[in-house]
Amino acid sequence: MKALAKKNLADALALLAGQATVWVPAKVAGVTRFAPWSPAVTLDLEATPPAVSPKEILLPETESLYRYSAYGMDVTFEAVEQEVPPTIIWGIHSCDVQAILCQDDVFLSREPQDAAYAKRRAATTLVALACTTPGPDCFCTSMGLEPAEHASTDVQLHILTDGYGVEARTARGEEIVARLAEKGLLVETIEPPAKAQACTRAVNPEGIDKKLVEMFEHPYWDELAATCLNCGACTFLCPTCHCFDLTDHRRNAHEGTKIRCWDACMFTEYTVMAGGHNPRPGKKERVRQRFMHKLRYFPERYGKWQCTGCGRCVARCPVHIEITDVIKEVGEVTLDG
Amino acid sequence: MSALSPKSGSPADCAVTEGHVGLPVLDPPPTAAPDTGKTKNGEWQPYIVGFACNWCTYAGADLAGLSRMQYPPNMRLVRVPCSGRVNPQFVLRAFQKGADAVLVAGCHPGDCHYGTGNYFTRRRFLLMQRLLTFMGVDPRRFQARWISGSEAPKFRDVVTELTEQVRPLGPNRLWREVEP
Amino acid sequence: MKELHNVNVAMRTLARELLESGTVAGVYGWKKGSRPTLTSPLYIQDAAKADRLAYDQYAVSNLSALLLDHRNNDKKRAIFVKGCDSRGVVRLLQDQQITPEQVLVIGLPCPGMVDEAGSLLTKCAECRFPNPVMADQVLGGVEVSKQPSAPTGVTAEAARKVGVGSRAGERMAQVAQLEGKTAAEKEAYWAEQHDKCIRCYACRNVCPACNCRDCIFDTEKKGWVSKAATSSANAFFAITRAMHVAGRCVDCGECERVCPMDIPIMTVNRKLQQDIEALFGPYDAGVDETVVPPLGRYQTDDPEEFL
């Protein structure tokens, strides 16, 4: 296997940053999140996982779609063309690679594809980094993932004593590896990559997608939802949550820009319809939707869990509503209740 | 966007909303936020939003106009029923929409048409001024004054003084709203 | 925590009695979470579940804002409170979001809350009201007090030992440190913090002072606020939130604790508290229900700077 020594990491990133925007996990104002690499960036490759997922790279929290103007009958539209540079996400973990596959399912697998997402996704190369020491809330193995590697990344980095084992998995990945090799940044090694420690949390989701079909009216949701604040912490931190709202950036009564920004099924006004009716009027309906979506509707539709076990929602829910508990408890409750 | 530019709002037509179909008439000030920092003869001019209470300051401004007093044309007045009507969001929204400074003005304490509105105004904005300063806003950019209906000269002086205070500070970019 | 053993037993007994007798329709308390170092909010309506109640030095959540879920419901709910939590209940009562008939407040002695690593929370080191400021009943011998006071009840000694209230005098240290910076530095600091905000509204939703039925940030279609998470819209949110709780914030620190982006929200709340005291005299929000918050009243001889 080829290896990139730790001391060459900065050179490797600098080399790649010459031709692409290279997103790396970094400390930004005290929070670990992905940031475009520059020599000024403080890398934080130890965070498992980074507090903020790389979701925002492919699905920005806010983006402009088109500009409009309407003066009387004189109405015009003009698309906002986003510049999409070649993009590399460096140091993404298995959970977040899997999350991108979920996003692909949503935005690309059926017609019509989401144009803005498609464009960014096509320009993106994933360089995954093995996770050997899972964080306190990780449970990706329970969701069927392998912290040490992911099959659907372009390049997989393995942890070595003093660097990273570099393994290309796609033609795109080969290209990156070739460029690093060309500059003499890679060496051959026979050192076996470090093994991943077991995930801290373990649950067994097997069969709960089927069980949830019978649980729409189960009293379980009442109790679970009673302490939820209906905030957006869980969904906004989640790498697979993809709901958005289309709204306006108004310049005046006539002109503005249609923007898309993240929205969350946990918000009270998320399902409010014109006229005021809210089909999900209470906490119970909203909390149920979140878990039903992740553990039943999504698997039904796309054949995979919409939870990758990254543990972010577990770590930051203000009232400790933990999806690991939900998986466990849904597995345990009796259905006739 | 050339098709739009001739029609886009400028501060001059602030109060005018053309007839149109299906859109709200009452909307935030029509200027696109990035358009502020207007120039006159190539020179940057401060854009100041003033919230004036209907019963005193607005009357004072009216009187200044009737008396043909000369003062800088940099302030756009927004008439409010009472200075107590001005909430923190008005001030922030003005900055977002491109104001370089904001003035809140009303009756002298004791003279509020509604008796006590401006006593609350005073507390609210004494506090908010300090908060904005804490966040790095130059205190000259956010001020409050009591100007009665008969104080046309004071109105003139306040506008003149504020304009001259803000001019050296240059355009305010903090919190300016831009297209995402 | 052994000092709290009997309190835990008493909590469960009381909750069971209250639910069985129909005195209350539900009880807000805490349960043990998925780790020994987590104690999470719990709401029970069924007396059989009273045994799940638990209270210890990890029960950091302030449950008072959850009472807002029942503001349109006449039934009574019981709520267990620490000192800081009780101020949240007073906030809701004073703002007439709930009536005294809708709530039964049970005061608990507070041992001082610690994080998962075991260190005392800053808010607890700076705490001035470790005892409930109001309660219909108390457990563990805690004394109700509307004055800044030392911890009382069965955990008084433990609380003193870990340093509850020991840094009450330094509450404004972070504010003072920022005030010492230049305008440009302040602007840069807050811009960086506001940029981080993801507009999840956890800070708002956990807050007993943020109790508007229709929050301005949920009425986006009216055109005042933007859902865009831009620097400008985030700052608008942060400052609006701060001004809306000015003089009403009960200093529970929940907003800052729950913020997933670790934005120093308490620094802003404290700055406002400090200025309110300097301008309008001493005031502790959520302590005495009969004293109107400072921005809701005035004095004719308030400081005059607008002449």
Ligand code: SF4
């Ligand atoms: S639901 Fe929670 S644990 Fe699962 S992917 Fe989303 S944030 Fe991660």
Ligand code: SF4
């Ligand atoms: S589950 Fe937790 S993070 Fe999610 S909305 Fe409810 S309180 Fe917020």
Ligand code: SF4
């Ligand atoms: S702030 Fe005071 S009352 Fe609240 S948890 Fe800390 S020590 Fe206890």
Ligand code: SF4
């Ligand atoms: S603003 Fe923060 S500290 Fe103040 S009452 Fe609300 S949650 Fe508590």
Ligand code: SF4
């Ligand atoms: S909790 Fe933090 S990130 Fe969420 S809205 Fe409040 S300040 Fe923003």
Ligand code: FES
């Ligand atoms: S009416 Fe002028 S300040 Fe109230």
